[in-house]
Amino acid sequence: MEMSDERNVQEVLARYVRATDARDGIAQRSLFTDDAMTEIFAKTGPGAYELVGEPIIGGEGVRYAVEHFMAPHPEGGSSHHVTFDHLIEVNEDRAHLNAQFIVFETRGDAKPVGGWPQGAQGVQGIVRPIESGYYDTDFRLIEGEWKVVHHRVLGDLPFALPAV
Amino acid sequence: MEMSDERNVQEVLARYVRATDARDGIAQRSLFTDDAMTEIFAKTGPGAYELVGEPIIGGEGVRYAVEHFMAPHPEGGSSHHVTFDHLIEVNEDRAHLNAQFIVFETRGDAKPVGGWPQGAQGVQGIVRPIESGYYDTDFRLIEGEWKVVHHRVLGDLPFALPAV
Amino acid sequence: MEMSDERNVQEVLARYVRATDARDGIAQRSLFTDDAMTEIFAKTGPGAYELVGEPIIGGEGVRYAVEHFMAPHPEGGSSHHVTFDHLIEVNEDRAHLNAQFIVFETRGDAKPVGGWPQGAQGVQGIVRPIESGYYDTDFRLIEGEWKVVHHRVLGDLPFALPAV
Numbered sequence: 470m471e472m473s474d475e476r477n478v479q480e481v482l483a484r485y486v487r488a489t490d491a492r493d494g495i496a497q498r499s500l501f502t503d504d505a506m507t508e509i510f511a512k513t514g515p516g517a518y519e520l521v522g523e524p525i526i527g528g529e530g531v532r533y534a535v536e537h538f539m540a541p542h543p544e545g546g547s548s549h550h551v552t553f554d555h556l557i558e559v560n561e562d563r564a565h566l567n568a569q570f571i572v573f574e575t576r577g578d579a580k581p582v583g584g585w586p587q588g589a590q591g592v593q594g595i596v597r598p599i600e601s602g603y604y605d606t607d608f609r610l611i612e613g614e615w616k617v618v619h620h621r622v623l624g625d626l627p628f629a630l631p632a633v
Numbered sequence: 634m635e636m637s638d639e640r641n642v643q644e645v646l647a648r649y650v651r652a653t654d655a656r657d658g659i660a661q662r663s664l665f666t667d668d669a670m671t672e673i674f675a676k677t678g679p680g681a682y683e684l685v686g687e688p689i690i691g692g693e694g695v696r697y698a699v700e701h702f703m704a705p706h707p708e709g710g711s712s713h714h715v716t717f718d719h720l721i722e723v724n725e726d727r728a729h730l731n732a733q734f735i736v737f738e739t740r741g742d743a744k745p746v747g748g749w750p751q752g753a754q755g756v757q758g759i760v761r762p763i764e765s766g767y768y769d770t771d772f773r774l775i776e777g778e779w780k781v782v783h784h785r786v787l788g789d790l791p792f793a794l795p796a797v
Numbered sequence: 798m799e800m801s802d803e804r805n806v807q808e809v810l811a812r813y814v815r816a817t818d819a820r821d822g823i824a825q826r827s828l829f830t831d832d833a834m835t836e837i838f839a840k841t842g843p844g845a846y847e848l849v850g851e852p853i854i855g856g857e858g859v860r861y862a863v864e865h866f867m868a869p870h871p872e873g874g875s876s877h878h879v880t881f882d883h884l885i886e887v888n889e890d891r892a893h894l895n896a897q898f899i900v901f902e903t904r905g906d907a908k909p910v911g912g913w914p915q916g917a918q919g920v921q922g923i924v925r926p927i928e929s930g931y932y933d934t935d936f937r938l939i940e941g942e943w944k945v946v947h948h949r950v951l952g953d954l955p956f957a958l959p960a961v
Contacts, residue, residue: 793913
């Protein structure tokens, strides 16, 4: 039995979040068409958003953004972009996905040179949520593979761009 | 290929959490039958729960509860009810779903009149988990649509009702 | 329509996290083969992990570990191991799953003998994330049921074992 289109589409998103967390621009690029449009929005009020920066064009643009604009993880740090409650509509070679997302940041403590202190037990570090929102994404089936053609990141939090 | 019953049932829950976060009583109502029963429980001990308030009857009761009993989001605020690890059993025109849930609260900072302060960069605000538990829900397939007939919200935290 | 293999595999993981949170060694045991290998890893650097303790053998080993090595929940406490963004590959009677996970800890406040204080309203207690990582798991279909044969818990945080 073949995997359903809905699950295939959802797995593209699952690869997207892994590539984001790994800061893997090459893996990220492979999920988008050459002319895909990616737009990042920040909420300005109930149901209202503003575009953050310019739209990003194509898988190549996404690769560039991942490699140049995403802060690298600090030592001992990693992240999880996680998604929930997917609504997926497939219509022949087109699909639309809407998902909730939250970003978690993980920061492992550095092991002291002399080893963990007396009494330390279990995991050493913290996990905390830092962002939330919705992904709203269009896909096309191209030569048997679902590719992102339009990706909107709808962030819940206002966004401060550094002054130029 | 049609969407599987399991995915259809899961998408009703995905619409339920979006309607809850949007405080959209009309959208919420459409997911329940007219005589559906909704019960909210709070944990009192290992495996033990007490009912919070009265059972809510029908989609109309859910609409009323969403519109009258859920606190509106403060300015810059929103929420995400998110669900995980669904167990879904379909038996002809009946289905049962059990899912873990967590509620996250998002609070965006208000942009200062003079703009974000020097050095501010990225998202401005916080995301934090405030509730957790299980949804345990029965569905019936009615004229081709899965509707909630019995919805139990099993919260992990004790609940204080305001004195009357 | 039968449930898809992918969903069946995902539901084994959904039962695994429930059994973990319930500290139910018997339920946990039933999900693994008798010779399954379970390995818990802690991150030591980018893409690098070290094994925490010895590998655990079989469902019986998992039951023993759940019953003897997992700290019981404190009074009013519970947990949610939750999983996201599953990648599942099924090949006849073999399957492989990769999922993100986060562990949340819930701590309900104890209700004061005289009742909740004036002004208390809503849930009383906290929910917080304490661990994150990936599950990477192999399954085999045995007499119609998917069972875990190799389970790797890839934790993001360094782990301190108590001195022996």
